[in-house]
Structures are given as structure tokens and as C-alpha cells.
Amino acid sequence: MSPVLLELRGLEVNYGGIRAVKGIDLEVREGELVCLIGANGAGKSTTLRAICGLLAPRAGSVRYSGADTAGVPMHELPRKGLVMVPEGRGIFAQLTVEENLFMGAFTRSDIGIAQDLEHQYETFPRLKERRTQTAGTLSGGEQQMLAIGRALMARPRLLLLDEPSMGLAPRLVAKIFEIVREIAAEGVTILLVEQNARLALEVASRGYVMESGEITLADVSAALLANPKVREAYLGEGAG
Amino acid sequence: MVNGLTLGAVYAIVALGYTMVYGIIQLINFAHGELVMIGAMVAFTVINLLAAAGMPPLAVVLIGTACAIPVCMLVGYAMERLAYRPLRQAPRLAPLITAIGVSIILQHLAMLVWSRNVMAFPQIIPLTSYSFLGAIVTGVQLTIVGLCFAMMAGLALLVYRTRLGTAMRATAQNPQVARLMGVDVNRVIAATFIIGAALGAVAGVMFGTYYGVAQYTMGSVLGLKAFAAAVLGGIGNVPGAMVGGLVLGVVEALGAGYIGELTDLCRYGLGPEARCADGGHFVLFGSNYQDVFAFVVLILVLVFRPSGLLGERVGDRA
Ligand SMILES: Nc1ncnc2c1ncn2[C@@H]1O[C@H](COP(=O)(O)OP(=O)(O)O)[C@@H](O)[C@H]1O
Ligand SMILES: [Mg+2]
Numbered sequence: 001m002s003p004v005l006l007e008l009r010g011l012e013v014n015y016g017g018i019r020a021v022k023g024i025d026l027e028v029r030e031g032e033l034v035c036l037i038g039a040n041g042a043g044k045s046t047t048l049r050a051i052c053g054l055l056a057p058r059a060g061s062v063r064y065s066g067a068d069t070a071g072v073p074m075h076e077l078p079r080k081g082l083v084m085v086p087e088g089r090g091i092f093a094q095l096t097v098e099e100n101l102f103m104g105a106f107t108r109s110d111i112g113i114a115q116d117l118e119h120q121y122e123t124f125p126r127l128k129e130r131r132t133q134t135a136g137t138l139s140g141g142e143q144q145m146l147a148i149g150r151a152l153m154a155r156p157r158l159l160l161l162d163e164p165s166m167g168l169a170p171r172l173v174a175k176i177f178e179i180v181r182e183i184a185a186e187g188v189t190i191l192l193v194e195q196n197a198r199l200a201l202e203v204a205s206r207g208y209v210m211e212s213g214e215i216t217l218a219d220v221s222a223a224l225l226a227n228p229k230v231r232e233a234y235l236g237e238g239a240g
Numbered sequence: 241m242v243n244g245l246t247l248g249a250v251y252a253i254v255a256l257g258y259t260m261v262y263g264i265i266q267l268i269n270f271a272h273g274e275l276v277m278i279g280a281m282v283a284f285t286v287i288n289l290l291a292a293a294g295m296p297p298l299a300v301v302l303i304g305t306a307c308a309i310p311v312c313m314l315v316g317y318a319m320e321r322l323a324y325r326p327l328r329q330a331p332r333l334a335p336l337i338t339a340i341g342v343s344i345i346l347q348h349l350a351m352l353v354w355s356r357n358v359m360a361f362p363q364i365i366p367l368t369s370y371s372f373l374g375a376i377v378t379g380v381q382l383t384i385v386g387l388c389f390a391m392m393a394g395l396a397l398l399v400y401r402t403r404l405g406t407a408m409r410a411t412a413q414n415p416q417v418a419r420l421m422g423v424d425v426n427r428v429i430a431a432t433f434i435i436g437a438a439l440g441a442v443a444g445v446m447f448g449t450y451y452g453v454a455q456y457t458m459g460s461v462l463g464l465k466a467f468a469a470a471v472l473g474g475i476g477n478v479p480g481a482m483v484g485g486l487v488l489g490v491v492e493a494l495g496a497g498y499i500g501e502l503t504d505l506c507r508y509g510l511g512p513e514a515r516c517a518d519g520g521h522f523v524l525f526g527s528n529y530q531d532v533f534a535f536v537v538l539i540l541v542l543v544f545r546p547s548g549l550l551g552e553r554v555g556d557r558a
Contacts, residue, residue: 052420078422090417092410103410106403107422154422 002030003066005158005189006051010060013043013050020046022213023060028158028191033184035192035200035221037234038210044193045087047210048160051191052084053077064158079107081157085164087193089147093136097127100135100146104153113153120149123179141172148179158189165196177203197234201225209234241493246381246450248489249388253443254466255473255481256395257436263412263476264432266332270339271319273463274346275312275437279444280454281350283308284359297364301449308441315346316437320430343459350456361452384446391439392482398435399478408432412476461531465492468538474548483549488534496530 006028013021021043028034036044049055051062053074062069064082077083092100101120105113121128124145130138135146144164151159161180165173177199184190184203194200201207201221209217209230217224224230231237254276261269283304290300323342327335368379399405411418411428419425447462448454465488473484503524505511511522525532541548 054416054419073424074419075422075424078420084420086417086420090414090420092413092417094413095406095409099406099409102403103406103418103421103423106407150421 002032004028004063005030005032005065006191007063008047008051008060009063011047011050011057011062012059013046013055014058015046020213021050024210024213024215026208026215026218028189030189031187032206033180033190033192033204035194035204035207036210037194037197037200037207039233040195041212042210043213044210045162048084048086048162048191048193051160052082075107078154078156081155082160083151083154083156083158084160085147085151085162087162087166089143091135091138091143091146091150094134096132097135097138097146098131100150101127101153104150107154112155116153116155120152123182124149141168141175144168144172144176145179148176148183152183152188156188158191159183160191160193162193163195164192165194165199173199197230198225241490242375242377242381244490244493245486246384246489247492248469248486249385250443250447250450250485251462251466251469251489252482252485253388253391253439253446254462255469255485256392256478257440258467258470259473259475259478259481260408260432260436262470263478264408264429265324265328265335266476267324267335267339268467268475269319269324269433269436270336270463270467271342271346272436272440273459273461273466274343274350275316275319275440275459276444276447276462276466277454277456277459278315278346278350279308279312279441280448280458281354281359281444281456282311283441283445284361284448284454285354288359288362291362291364297366300362300364301445305442305445308445309438312437312441312444313434316433316440317430320433325426325429343463347456347459354456356456358453358455361449361454365449380450384450387442387446391442395435395439396478404428404431465531465534468534468541471538472541472548474550477548477550480548480550487549488537491537492530492533495533499525499529 004027008024008026010023010025011021012019012023024047026036036047038044046055050057053069053072064077065080069077092103095103101117105116126142127146127149130142135143138146148164164176164180168176173196180190180192181203192200192204201224204221206220207218207224208215209224217227217230219227254272257272257275258269261267261272286307287300287304290303319342323338324335327338365380370377370382399408407418407423407428408431410421411423411425415425447458466485469484469488470481471484472488473480473482500523501507505522505524506516506520515522
């Protein structure tokens with residue numbers, strides 16, 4: 001088995017007095033595509049925010065690439081390859097499409113940036129057509145492509161995706177999942193947070209199920225897809 | 241008109257300091273005017289010393305400015321670091337009140353250092369004037385306008401064409417996501433203060449040189465006018481501050497020129513006869529009301545077009 005790239009141990013995260021994540025264990029190995037599914041409000045986004053340093057854990061640890069991330073300034077993490085596409089995309093609406101992409105490569109200074117930009121434009125031809133437009137003028141689907149392309153500009157080792165299919169038309173949802181699969185095929189390790197459990201489990205090799213701040217199930221995707229509880233609660237099928 | 245353009249260019253440079261800081265942390269840095277004052281005071285001190293030593297005028301002014309810039313940058317940085325950064329998460333009123341406090345503190349410190357007296361600019365610059373498109377332009381005016389435009393162009397390049405500038409705009413729009421991209425937001429904010437302070441220092445020297453005097457209170461009115469200019473252009477908007485400054489300067493100069501004529505009651509046959517006889521005047525508001533225009537403009541903008549001339553929607557960044 002490949003080495004562990006991300007490891008959460010007893011992770012607890014609070015918002016003031018609200019316990020959003022209640023001591024979870026989770027690991028992602030190098031090269032894996034793992035998904036974290038659960039209902040709205042389960043604590044998935046909070047978990048991702050704690051991984052990338054936006055929130056400080058109340059207890060427990062986040063280890064990335066063998067080192068505890070506590071005390072590492074948040075802006076150092078993308079340089080180490082830990083990159084997140086936040087919930088709601090978080091594009092810079094008043095920057096142009098191309099400036100957004102360059103922001104993704106902010107921590108880099110190597111000569112590969114221009115080449116990577118071309119690569120994003122090949123993957124997302126719409127972005128190339130709109131490179132000089134401000135990003136706020138893009139459609140929802142295009143903004144999601146931009147958010148993903150921007151994250152890829154950082155050359156991530158571990159990509160955290162928070163609900164990339166949220167609010168998109170079915171055709172676009174399928175397209176986004178196809179892109180996720182391609183990114184994984186290029187060797188990027190991915191932790192995918194989704195409410196669309198079926199599609200997430202179909203692309204991921206393993207999955208975690210989160211309920212009110214706790215991990216209640218963890219297994220390979222096929223087993224989760226076959227699990228009656230999962231089928232009932234997350235795949236929209238009646239019991240039995 | 242030329243006078244208005246010159247002052248307007250200086251307002252624009254000062255307004256940039258307000259607008260950049262507002263754009264990035266939504267703080268109206270009321271102490272920015274004091275930075276401009278400190279720039280002028282430091283430069284004047286150095287200039288007077290060097291002029292007394294008989295150095296050539298150009299070198300004197302350049303060295304004076306070169307001393308003012310780092311001092312202001314340091315004060316600007318210290319102000320961000322010590323006064324505003326600890327309040328970054330606080331409700332918006334807290335840093336605003338702090339800004340007023342910083343302004344008062346700096347003004348009084350300046351009073352302690354330089355006393356209440358007006359510092360005069362030594363008579364070292366020869367008064368040359370040129371005729372340009374029918375207007376009489378002095379060398380000082382030309383230099384100020386030229387320098388201001390050069391600084392504006394430089395700043396526009398920095399903001400719109402460099403990595404730091406892109407990071408500044410990204411941080412202004414969404415600091416959380418900028419951090420996700422690996423931007424050290426604290427450094428970007430500090431850089432914004434420092435750049436604004438450097439511009440302010442030069443503006444202070446220019447303003448002081450133009451009027452030939454500098455005093456510890458000069459920052460208040462100049463600062464408020466530049467703030468009005470920033471609001472006029474749309475606060476948070478870099479090109480807006482430039483346009484706002486120039487427009488305000490010209491409005492002010494034209495207003496000052498015509499207000500006497502327009503409020504001359506004799507024109508309307510309303511003045512007392514003793515005064516109006518033989519083409520006399522009875523002026524209600526003379527050109528000493530010049531300063532009022534900035535604030536009339538400010539109020540009009542706030543009432544009719546709060547988003548300013550180059551209107552970025554207010555509340556765009558919640
Ligand atoms: N900024 C916040 N302040 C307070 N509570 C929050 C905040 N964000 C999320 N929560 C709460 O934390 C819990 C987990 O939220 P979240 O991690 O966003 O869930 P998910 O991403 O799984 O939908 C929810 O109960 C939510 O109401
Ligand atoms: Mg969420």
C-alpha cells in the first residue's frame with residue numbers, strides 16, 4: 001500500500017460553543033480518491049477547513065505528508081501541495097479568468113506556470129475563450145471549472161474538493177465528476193466532499209460517511225454502495 | 241484651472257492611500273492625512289537644514305523627500321501593525337474609532353516634535369513660469385502634476401500588472417480564499433499601508449512646497465479633502481481615487497474663482513447701495529470658502545451617488 005498522505009486523529013472542531021466535528025479519524029493514502037459524504041450540516045466542510053488551516057482544531061491532529069500541520073501558517077500549506085477548492089467555489093469575481101488562474105499558482109515561481117496555464121485551457125476550453133473576462137461574468141458551471149483549474153495551477157499533491165457539483169445542472173455535474181476522475185488519473189490524491197453520494201462513491205475507491213460531526217461508516221465504495229443504511233439514507237432508496 | 245489641476249493631482253495621490261486601505265480591509269484610515277503631514281514635516285526639516293548648508297535646490301528637495309518616504313512607510317506600517325491588526329476581527333466601528341485616535345495621537349506627537357509653529361519652505365526654487373495653451377504654468381506646478389501622473393501610472397502598473405497587485409486585489413475581494421491560494425494576507429495588508437504611506441509622503445512634500453508652508457495641523461483638512469475625493473471616485477476603487485482627486489481639485493478651483501462673483505449681491509441688485517455704487521461689490525462668500533466645496537461635493541455624492549463616480553456597488557464585499 002502507498003504511504004499515508006493525510007491523517008486525521010481524533011479531530012474536533014468547534015464554532016464557539018457548537019461542536020461541529022466531534023473527534024474523527026480519517027486517512028487518505030497517496031494516489032487515492034476518497035470521498036466524504038453526509039447530509040447538509042454533518043460537518044464535512046468544517047473538516048476540510050480544519051485540514052487546510054482555515055480553522056484551528058480544538059483537539060486531535062491533522063498530519064499531512066508525515067508532519068503535524070499545527071503551527072504551520074496556513075499560507076504555507078499550498079506551497080506543500082495541500083490545496084482546497086472551497087464550498088461555493090470562491091472565485092475572485094472581479095479578477096479576470098486568467099488572473100484567477102495565476103492566483104492559483106501564487107506560491108510558485110518556476111517556469112512551468114505558463115505551460116500549466118495552457119494545460120488548464122486545454123482541459124477547459126471555455127476558460128480560454130473567456131480568459132480576459134472578469135470571473136464574475138461566468139456561469140456557475142464555468143466558475144466551478146475555474147475554481148478547479150485554479151487549484152490545479154498550484155500543482156497539488158492533495159486536492160480537497162468541497163461539493164464541486166453543488167448547484168449545477170445534471171449535465172454539468174456529470175462533466176465535473178469526469179474531470180475529477182481525470183485529475184485523479186493524473187496522480188493527484190483527492191479528498192472529495194459531496195452530497196451527491198452515488199456519483200461520489202462511483203468515482204472514489206473508498207468513502208467515509210459523516211453524521212452530526214462523527215464518522216459513522218468507513219469502507220470501500222462498493223461496500224458502501226451495497227450497504228442498506230447508506231442506500232436508504234443517501235442514495236434515495238427505500239429500506240429493504 | 242491649472243491651480244485646481246495641481247491640487248487635484250495631489251488630492252488624488254492622497255486619496256489613493258485611503259482607497260487602497262479601504263479596498264483591502266474596509267477601514268477608513270482617518271490617520272492617513274497625518275502621514276501626509278509627517279511627510280511634509282520631515283522633508284521640511286531636512287530641506288531647511290540642507291538649504292542652510294547651501295546645497296543646490298534640486299538636491300535639497302530630493303534628499304528631503306527621500307528622508308520623508310521611509311519615515312512615513314515606517315509610521316504607516318507601525319499603525320497597521322499596532323493599531324489596526326489587533327482589531328481585524330472586531331466590529332467595524334472599533335477600528336474606525338481607533339483610526340480617529342491614531343490621527344489625534346500622531347497630530348499631537350508632531351506638535352511635540354515640531355511645535356505649533358508654521359515651518360516655511362526656504363526660498364530656493366526659482367519662480368519660472370511658462371505659457372501653456374493660453375494658461376500660465378509655473379515650474380513647480382508642472383513638476384507636481386508630472387510627478388503625480390507618473391506615480392499614478394506606477395501604482396496602476398503595480399496594482400494591475402504585478403503579482404503583489406493581483407494578490408492585493410484578490411485579498412480585497414476574498415481574504416479567506418486568497419489565503420487558500422497561499423497569500424500571506426497580513427503581509428499584503430501591511431504592503432498596502434506602506435505603499436499608501438509612501439505616496440502620502442510625496443504628496444505631503446508637494447503640498448507643502450506648493451503652499452510654501454507646513455504645519456502639524458495640515459493633515460486634517462488635506463486628509464478630509466482627499467477622503468472626499470476617494471468617496472467621489474468610489475471608495476475602494478483605485479482609478480476612482482485618481483479621477484475623484486482631479487475632479488475635486490478642479491471643482492474647488494473653479495468654485496473658488498466664481499463663488500465670489502456668484503454671491504455678489506450687487507449683481508442681483510440686492511446689495512446695500514453704498515457698497516454697490518460705481519461697480520462695487522458685496523460678496524457673501526469669498527474665495528476663502530474654497531474649502532467648503534470639498535465637503536459640499538462629499539455630501540452630494542453621499543446623498544445622490546454613494547457608490548461614487550466609477551461606482552463599485554457598495555456592499556459588494558460583504
Ligand atoms: N461559521 C459557522 N459558525 C457557526 N456554526 C457553523 C459555521 N459553519 C458551520 N456551522 C455549523 O457546523 C455544523 C457543520 O457545518 P458544515 O461543516 O458546514 O456541514 P456540511 O459541510 O457537512 O454541510 C453545522 O451544524 C453548521 O450549522
Ligand atoms: Mg458543506
